Amino acid sequence: MTEHPMKAIARRLDARNPLDDDDVAALNNVRCAITTHPPESFLFREADRPGDYCSILLSGLAFRQKVTAHGKRQIVAVLMAGDFIDAQHLFLDRADHNLEAATAITVAEFSRHQFRDVILNRPRVGVAAWKEALEEGAIFREWLVTVGARPGPVRVAHFLCELGCRLERAGLASREDFIVPLTQEQIADVLGLTPVHVNRVLKSLVADGLISQRGRSIQVSSWERLTVAGEFNPIYLGPSARHDAHRAQHLPTSTLLRPRGQM
Template sequence: MSSITNLDFFARRLSQRAALDEEDRAAVSALPFQHRYLNPSAYVVREGEPPRPHCSFVLSGLAFRHKLTVHGARQIVSIHLAGDLLDLQHLFLNIADHSVQALTELEVADIDRDALREMALERPAVGQALWIDGLVDASIYREWVLNVGRRDARARIAHILCEIAVRMHAAGVIDAADFHLPMTQEQLGDATGMTSVHVNRTLKALAKDGLIDHSGRWIAIQDWNKIRREGDFNPLYLHLDQVAPHLPGPLSSMFP
């Protein structure tokens, strides 16, 4: 989307999380914002800094959330795509406790933070929608902790590929089980607690076993049921009933 004049997309997104009436949707669409493009690796949020005067809503592209150790080791804790708010966590906090960067070229609507905070307090349905948005994010974080802490290498990679495919499908980015994954092997390693060499070997092993077709950064899931079992993937934690209720049928039918 090359230009926008209001936040109808954001209003529709919040309407998937809670029952907004016409006045709520109109008020959300009328929130003050600025349209902005960011280059890959550009920071949206920086750990240790006061939150910026806006909350960024993703219109297109991907971003990632991460934390750094004192020695500079990075842990990626989530991936974000079209329809996601990138810094809702800091709507009521004084200091950012993690960083968010653009993974690809990123198009965002920078929504005025004070106006969004005021609306969340004054319009209960909007506040509920934002609560649900934050709760879904927290659910995803918990699953990523489990992925890094308790699954083996094959399951970690299989799980993150399943999640990205399902979330891209839910956001309307893809309509089949193949997708461009704009993450380097180093970034995949930072998301799964693995070295880039181990990531490479694991991707090759999954391809050799017929679960995926892997060419550069292009991933095609060859057997959805097998990779789902390999990754111990249960989409319950994504709460798709409140994020993308329009999706038809069971997930296994989406990725034959």
């Protein structure tokens, strides 16, 4: 937490579309603060008018969810460190879903109006924000396919693939060994299954030698086989951001954007 929170946003956006020093300076001028929230707390709820801030997740796991009139909960997105929490509220003034912390989380909140102005007035930042938002849209579409058109075992395998992939891209874990800080009930609510069935399917994946579990940590025995079982094609996640050689030319000369301890 010693890092200035705005750096996290700048790094994230720069990964989508290279920013220049002025862009980064503009971002650094945005007023911001860090907050923490315990597991199961809500950052906003459906129909809320959002406050005057916009935020990204700095650590922990959170998810977007909605509850039906019959009381069933559907989790419609899982957020990890670096993800935008409420980009919608930059431009829409009603929340259409609930945002719940899965673990203890830390969040960087920054002035919604100031950030909005930066996005609208600095094309490079705007492009980065657009890519960010559109890539989340692509994930929604893939989730619709998973939930609407894939059998249970494929759903679970696909979800594990996506989570591993995203954690790896975010620099938080290896896709072949990562922790899923979700209960099986929450996984069930992601996938439109019951906790009981998720449990059985996970056990069968273990029995088939695709993964092994230690508590909530997952070891992928064969990434190749798991992607086949999950019909996983990461194209919808966008290009993997690891083009360091290419990106290096565009990075500002300051060390501002580099993750600490990295080259």
